[in-house]
Amino acid sequence: MGTQLVQAVVDGVLTGGVYALMAAGLTLIFGVLDIINIAQGIFVVLGAYLSYVLWSDLGIDPFLGLLITIPTLFFVGVGVEWAFIRRLGERDRVTMSILVTYAVSLILEGILDNAFGTNVFQLRPSYESSSFFVFGFYLQQIYVYGFVLAVVLLAAIYALLYRSRFGASVRASLQDRTAAQLIGVNVRRVSTITFGIGTAVTAAGGMVFGVTNAFSANSGADLISRLLSIVILGGLGSIGGAMGAAVLMLVLEDIVATVWSPVWSPVVYFAALLIVLSIRPVGLFGRTAARAQ
Amino acid sequence: MSGAAGEETATAAPRPMPSPGPLPTSNRRGTAARSAKVAFWLVIAGLLVAFPAIFTNTTVTTIAVFSIIFMSAATAWNSFSGYSGYVSIGHAVFFGAGAYTLVLIAADNHWTGGYSVFALVPLGGVVSVAIAVPFGLVALRTRRHTFVVVTIAVFFIFQLLAFNLKFLTRGSQGVSTPTPPWFGSAYNDRFYYAALCVLAVAVLISVAVRRSRFGLQLLAIRDDEDRAAGLGVRTTRVKLVAFMLSSFPVGMAGAVWGYFLGSIHPQFAFNPLFDLSVAIMAFLGGLGTISGPLLGAALLESLQQYFAIQYSQDNLYLIAYGALFLVVIVLLPRGVIPTVVDTVRSWRDRGEGLRGRSALVGGARSAQGPAGGLTVAAPNGVRGED
């Protein structure tokens, strides 16, 4: 039991890294654009399908394929932002963003469904089922690679945010769109690029998801609900919070799956969110709000 | 300097502070418009009641039953989410709970199919309200953005429970209702009228809320919650009551739906697409209006059913549905009904303006433009959502 528990924690941390990446994208989009992006789930699925096509039809390794899928999803994101998100006003912004991004995900789901049918797919590169054996634990190679990839990309996002001029604009917009506008940040451009980046990371997340899970066009709903829970738990708009919450939740889920049953682990997952929120409505790492305008 | 300013303003004759008292300024045009409105709704109601007598094709009446069920659900959803601006993605919990309540009680007690099963429909609503209380108490503590996600979490918990509590729900194999002894259009007609009763309840609640002081407070919460709270509106209580009220018809609609289908499964009774579909229906017609969700649901649900029946295996309707919605958002950012109402009103005002009244009104309105929902925010709306 003890080893199993440690194994569960290790697996949780490794998968948590990938979720942290996808959640970071989502929370970044939320923080800068002040919208909830329901389409993040289907973007992940889209990333998985793209990797699958490159791998099965052209024989391109999924990790190498990221060189194509990441830019592709970046431009998908930029396109969606340009076409719909920037047309949202301040009034009812959140409501409208939910509806619009949901409509986008419906369309994408319909397209993927028609293109690939209802069968489930899974990416199976050569290392899909091989493992490292370290200190008495089996570490599936794909989880390790995925974790490393996530860390590298998160580091890249971090560097972009804290080491570049563009990053400074993003951080200003994260704090307060209106104030950022006042000090001369081009919030519009920042928003578009942020949405693109937030979407681009789902290419990596989707690839790892596609190797570790069987997926179909309607895997998006489950993904987005998990990602949103992570982002809320971490405190909306907080990237560090999203990363912490992702690892925490995935570890929790793996532990429950091991000691109790995989059937109940998602229930515990969502119940944990409710318990945290009924004690701390702003999430684990969120800031408390002032009441003033 | 102070003297100058003082003299300048002092020239305006100070009006006395008014004292409380009745001032019934009746609106002449109001009464005529009101009777026209009543007549219009009576005609609509009459058409809805007469529908099965006019259309006997079972495909048509099947679509009609689903449409009425979703008109009820969209109306009820709107009477919380549309009025308060808190988007719930958890009303599917009420829909599913209503469906399971009816189906499980009827199945477990070996009821024979027939009219008696309809007696369980209100119970479906009651069970929903019972769920809405703790649900609302947790979810409504959080603010708008978080609320959405909390409702999603609650929804998934219920769906997973429906899958996993096999002793109660029989898990993924689903449960069947007793089959009623009706066939063809006779079958559909009975469900049609049952659904119509639910719709009547949903519309009544929606109208009552909209007309009440409580509804006014709900709308104030939508526009600026902190300010409303600062003016003494008990925001949490108002939201909770609205949440409960809106759960009731949704539960009833779910019960009728479950009985109509004959068997229910967790993934369909607790369907993640339910709330978003209902939200889009309400939005398409006009969020926060009474007629909007009715119109939106009637259009979209019949379209969806038509697609589903016409191209059964195909998911084309997902694309059509999503695309239609995006087109509407770009063209009519506030939904059909408010856009039409405003266009009519601005014609009327133009007429009034010619008679020399309130150039001010026209000016202010044209500054806002017809796309008020999506254009640059009014100064006070900059942070209005938080």
Added chain:
Amino acid sequence: MALLEADSVAKSFGGLVALTGCSLEVEQGEIAGLIGPNGSGKTTLFNVMTGYVRADSGRVRLGGTDITGASPAKVFGLGLGRTFQLSRIFARLSVLENMLVATQRHEGWLRGVVKRQASTAEQGRARELLEFVGLDHLERLPAGNLSYGQRKLLELAYLLVADPVIILLDEPAGGVNPTLINMIADRIRALNAQGKTFLIVEHNMEFVMGLCDRVTVMNQGRAIVSGTPDAIRGDPRVVDAYLGGADEDDEPDDEPNAAELEAGHGLSSV
């Protein structure tokens, strides 16, 4: 005893100090003015006094009752109404409906649902107040369609429904056209003649000096001087506050009001 009293109120947002032991008194029946350079803490003081921001230390009293840390609703219920710099009207409610939000009556759980929006008497009262501020002909218009100045009048009018004893106005003349400014000043005087007390933050000096009985000047988070408009105008400390503020703050004058940005910032991170 002063009607409204702030006693050594301090507040900082993160590293930014907005109030450093600020004290202020408003007497019953007066029109008091509050001026000071940008970022001197005027709006933060308003927010603390009306319960929208919690002070780090210090007390606030209204008519002798300690209201420190009370919720905005509680403070409003005790008779302290306020307006906001960017008027907070309910944009999609009609002008008349805006007037009916601030009712202090509390129905039971379900009674409010069956109750009409407002009784005839309440509607009549609302219409009279709208007439008083000159908005009666616009009662059916969505409030979001009002001009900037009209919003300020509406915000004032809907507070009056609850009959507050003292009203805090945050820049009632800011961004308003001159005709409407006169109208607003005139309404304030009329209300004052009826016994309402006012505390007004305003940058328009002409407006403040012409309207207020007494003016308090704030600088760097505290009240530095208080007196009649004439006394204030000649006070060297006031001139210092306005001219010297820029150097000591290390911030250019045209920066957005730091305290207000901070307050808004806290909210936006919900």
